[in-house]
Amino acid sequence: MKQPFDVSLDGRVAVVTGAAGVLCSELAWSLARAGAKVALLDLNGAAAAELAQAMRGAGHAALGLEANALDRASLQAAADEIAARLGPCDILVNGAGGNHPKGTTSRETFDAEQLQDPALTSFFDLEPEGVEFVFRLNFMGTLLPAQVFARQMLGRAGCAVINISSMNAFRPLTKIPAYSAAKAAVSNFTQWMATHFAPAGIRVNALAPGFFLTNQNHALLVEEGSGEWTPRARKILNQTPMGRFGEAHELAGTLLWLASEPASGFVTGVVIPVDGGFSAYSGV
Ligand SMILES: NC(=O)c1ccc[n+]([C@@H]2O[C@H](COP(=O)([O-])OP(=O)(O)OC[C@H]3O[C@@H](n4cnc5c(N)ncnc54)[C@H](O)[C@@H]3O)[C@@H](O)[C@H]2O)c1
DSSP states (O other), rough: OOOOOOOTTOEEEEEEEETTTHHHHHHHHHHHHHTTEEEESSSHHHHHHHHHHHHHHHTTTEEEEOOTTTHHHHHHHHHHHHHHTTOOSEEEEEOOOOGGGOOOOOOSSSOTTTHHTTTOOOOOGGGGGHHHHHHIIIIIIIHHHHHHHHGGGGTTOEEEEEEEEOOTSSSSSSTTHHHHHHHHHHHHHHHHHHHHHHHHHEEEEEEEEEOOGGGHHHHHBBOOOOBBOOHHHHHHEEETTTOOOOOGGGGHHHHHHHHOHHHHOOOOOOOOESTGGGGOOOOO
16 A cells, blocks of 8 residues: 655654554554554454564564553553563554444334344343443543553653544444444543643544444445345445545545644644545435
8 A cells, every 4th residue: 555645753653452453454554654663452463463574574663462452461561562672652543442243233223023023132132241342342442552551652752642433423323322332432532631631742633434344344234145235335325425435545644644743743632534524414
């Protein structure tokens, strides 16, 4: 992939959680191409290590580590290793996040049939552990890495945290109440943190990706077998003025702008939609 524009993050240390995922691996590549030394953290340590090896093969400084964004001890161990091998963190991208089937209703709106049919998950069947999983992964999975890595930013100029929110934070999407509310919490926390750390010179912003076809949402958007768009995918495309899904590399320009102090040094506390116009369109 080509860089969207030239920006220098030379010598900066960027930490990306969920780095082996579809969107964050692209974001990590863009940080590396801009000159950052990149630490790739993922629950899937083998995938993070493989990605780091590919980046080093392309001439970048990269370190892949297994780390759990929900476990402070695991994050601290990674932070210590990163500080020793690359230096203290300047840029944190909180990418780990996602949904869970047990926090998802079968239908968009309520009807009495759902109460009779055991194959359908109504609002009343949502499993507390599914809902809690989604809240923990998205909210605590943002707060805990921020606690560990923002500490390394104190007293150093030009540091930034970039969280990953979502379209559903502005207005909830049907079927995914837990994921929508958890991402709303991420947006809210982005503003809170931006305010809290402004005196320390740490900027905190978020990307709100629209719809990108990834592992996480594949089953919701593509019919198994036929490979056709599901009715939900067609609905999304009809509501997206640009009429298509986003591609992962299209998030990179906004990330690089937010990561670069000379480019966005007076920008903090914003949640930027990258969504082909989805959030602007009223549907009429
Ligand atoms: N795909 C989309 O259309 C879309 C839209 C809006 C927002 N997002 C958000 O963007 C981010 C990346 O999404 P994606 O589609 O690339 O996801 P993905 O499922 O492809 O990747 C997620 C990665 O996070 C890792 N991970 C999961 N739990 C973890 C944990 N506890 N600690 C560390 N790593 C963990 C997984 O191993 C995986 O590599 C997420 O926060 C997601 O909610 C995605």
